[in-house]
Amino acid sequence: MGILGLWVAHTLRVPLVASWHTNLHEYAGRRLNKLFSFLPDTWRKRLCLTAEEQSLRACLRFYGLARFLLAPNEAMVHLLEERTGKPAFPMAHGVDAEAYSPQRRCRPDRSFRIGYVGRLTPEKNVRLLVDLERGLLARGQRNFRMILIGEGNERDWLRKNLEFGETAGILRGKALAEAFANMDVFVFPSRTDTFGLVLLEAMASGVPVVVSPETGARVGVRHGVTGFHAPDLDSFTESVGQLMNSEILRQRIGAAARVFACSKAWDGVFEQLYRTYEWGLEADGCKAGDRAIAESQTTS
Numbered sequence: 001m002g003i004l005g006l007w008v009a010h011t012l013r014v015p016l017v018a019s020w021h022t023n024l025h026e027y028a029g030r031r032l033n034k035l036f037s038f039l040p041d042t043w044r045k046r047l048c049l050t051a052e053e054q055s056l057r058a059c060l061r062f063y064g065l066a067r068f069l070l071a072p073n074e075a076m077v078h079l080l081e082e083r084t085g086k087p088a089f090p091m092a093h094g095v096d097a098e099a100y101s102p103q104r105r106c107r108p109d110r111s112f113r114i115g116y117v118g119r120l121t122p123e124k125n126v127r128l129l130v131d132l133e134r135g136l137l138a139r140g141q142r143n144f145r146m147i148l149i150g151e152g153n154e155r156d157w158l159r160k161n162l163e164f165g166e167t168a169g170i171l172r173g174k175a176l177a178e179a180f181a182n183m184d185v186f187v188f189p190s191r192t193d194t195f196g197l198v199l200l201e202a203m204a205s206g207v208p209v210v211v212s213p214e215t216g217a218r219v220g221v222r223h224g225v226t227g228f229h230a231p232d233l234d235s236f237t238e239s240v241g242q243l244m245n246s247e248i249l250r251q252r253i254g255a256a257a258r259v260f261a262c263s264k265a266w267d268g269v270f271e272q273l274y275r276t277y278e279w280g281l282e283a284d285g286c287k288a289g290d291r292a293i294a295e296s297q298t299t300s
Contacts, residue, residue: 006065015281018066019091020076030123030192060084070276072195073218089276094266095200102206102258104181112144112244115183115207117176117198118190120152120167125212127154128189128233130161135237137163141244149179180205184250185243187236190215203227204261208253210239226257
């Protein structure tokens with residue numbers, strides 16, 4: 001679709017804007033790391049790094065053909081500008097704070113619910129959830145459930161290795177919103193996500209989040225305020241353990257997370273996006289009266 005869009009834009013002489021959504025190059029490295037786990041560490045790391053760099057180069061060749069670029073976090077904005085030489089701008093994300101709300105909470109039991117929503121694949125680092133469960137059990141915690149929502153090639157492995165896990169498959173709409181609201185903590189171990197929209201959905205539901213520092217910084221999670229940054233397994237276990245042992249802490253962080261998510265309304269996001277289009281066109285030397293732009297406006 002991207003190549004087709006490029007061809008159409010070139011044919012119609014309409015300025016092309018490309019938005020970066022997924023770190024495909026990092027996915028390549030993570031999946032090869034699993035596929036070639038039988039190799040010595042040095043060889044495997046070299047192979048994965050080479051695959052990441054070559055995949056990134058291939059993606060950047062395409063993005064370099066656009067007039068200007070959009071990216072979901074500042075780090076990616078800087079990388080795109082540096083590697084393509086094209087103007088790049090941040091692309092905000094929003095959440096429906098009415099659909100995702102603490103008011104949807106309806107718990108039939110009192111067990112502590114640890115939730116995850118997303119693809120069950122290697123690049124999401126989901127095997128950490130098994131290590132997290134073992135860490136909690138070693139601390140004497142047993143009154144909890146792990147609710148995993150999503151599909152992927154790690155699902156069967158997780159089902160076999162989680163003692164207190166439930167794999168709910170893919171949920172949408174009201175069912176997904178209720179699942180979020182019924183969580184006590186949302187755990188997101190991925191280090192490759194460019195943003196992580198599910199984090200905003202969990203926070204809008206009044207749920208504290210425990211995330212990797214990379215993803216937490218991209219979303220704007222404030223450590224100890226709206227959630228926790230966890231750089232390693234011990235940090236994930238400690239953060240979840242704190243929330244399990246203190247209802248007051250869970251409620252305080254959940255309320256702050258809700259306030260933060262509500263500030264990310266879609267109306268404000270779209271207003272910023274429209275301004276970005278104007279800034280981007282001006283930065284690239286385009287004017288509102290340019291023939292291609294005028295034609296595109298008259299046909300939209």
